[in-house]
């Protein structure tokens with residue numbers, strides 16, 4: 001049958017009730033949380049779009065595999081299945097399990113980088129940047145210029161600026177660049193994909209200078225599917241074949257299995273280099289665990305082994321990419337400014353364009369997040385001036401380059417009617433956008449302030465500036 005409707009490619013066997021709250025309750029909860037949605041207990045959230053990380057729904061096969069989990073300290077067959085599943089997809093010689101992605105990053109940078117080194121990436125995710133800087137290296141972002149312009153359409157907005165990479169290597173010298181990275185899809189840049197052509201061009205530049213290339217592979221399956229849909233020559237290939245080709249053009253990868261591993265926890269580090277792998281395993285033993293479990297339970301290794309394969313199923317990816325685009329396209333059609341085109345795992349609303357009367361120092365992204373919660377119990381997250389801005393010694397706010405609001409879609413969790421509800425709530429807030437006030441800080445921590453900051457609305461009187 002040639003039906004056009006893209007359905008959720010699963011049926012529901014176990015349900016998790018979600019609780020409706022009244023607007024009055026939500027108003028009180030918001031005030032108690034200082035208008036910071038991180039501080040609202042999740043039982044008071046109706047639709048939670050805070051993150052797609054670790055929030056996946058697992059399949060019957062994953063739950064069944066968990067029962068097979070062998071919890072032996074050393075040499076567990078669960079590790080063998082985990083390694084085989086990863087090697088079949090990614091093809092790397094060494095597979096090092098970690099409790100999540102950032103542990104793989106910490107080990108990678110500790111082994112490969114030293115003070116004064118420079119690590120280019122299309123865009124470093126915040127934990128990647130932090131781990132790179134922790135060993136004294138400089139994390140340099142090299143997105144293509146289109147990535148910084150939310151309304152501009154580009155099929156591969158996650159690409160690295162290859163001329164920028166050449167220039168950087170020319171400026172600092174290849175000896176100062178122990179590795180380069182490509183984040184697929186580019187999370188910080190809006191979940192935008194990287195083309196195969198870009199992967200190959202970056203690899204060629206790196207090879208010419210003797211620099212290894214690592215892939216931050218969190219959303220590798222979504223990236224592979226975008227290549228299938230958008231890049232010439234790939235429409236007949238399977239996502240698995242495309243993923244394999246991507247990984248063949250790199251020397252290793254870091255992975256958070258909490259994304260395209262369709263698991264709730266876990267990660268790994270891969271490399272083809274025997275000597276690096278040995279040093280990495282030694283560090284692993286120090287802080288994560290023995291190399292056949294690396295901080296994970298045997299049952300987690302099993303869930304990931306199965307989840308990685310399910311994440312490459314074409315009907316799943318078709319539904320996944322279509323359902324994220326469904327949300328983006330429905331709100332954009334009514335004029336809501338979003339980062340275009342819709343990404344793989346999230347929709348980013350341009351909060352500065354949504355609330356042009358709220359200046360960055362009054363946190364338009366946080367104000368919008370609070371309104372979506374108040375209107376319909378939806379949790380989203382600001383990626384803007386609260387997260388990345390700073391206050392100087394005189395107390396003035398520095399704005400982040402953009403004020404975005406991210407709506408991240410957990411995998412296999414919400415149905416189309418949930419997303420229709422989200423669309424309705426966003427449009428209700430859009431219609432009354434002129435009444436929305438900015439916020440001011442009442443408390444901020446010295447670092448990573450967005451997690452614990454407390455804010456209150458600007459007064460009713462006087463200009464909202």
Ligand SMILES: Cc1ncc(COP(=O)(O)O)c(C=O)c1O
Nearest residue numbers: 053100101102125127187218256
């Ligand atoms: C692109 C990217 N890299 C790395 C990480 C870190 O992974 P984890 O949260 O498992 O430590 C994330 C998590 O969101 C991510 O999106």
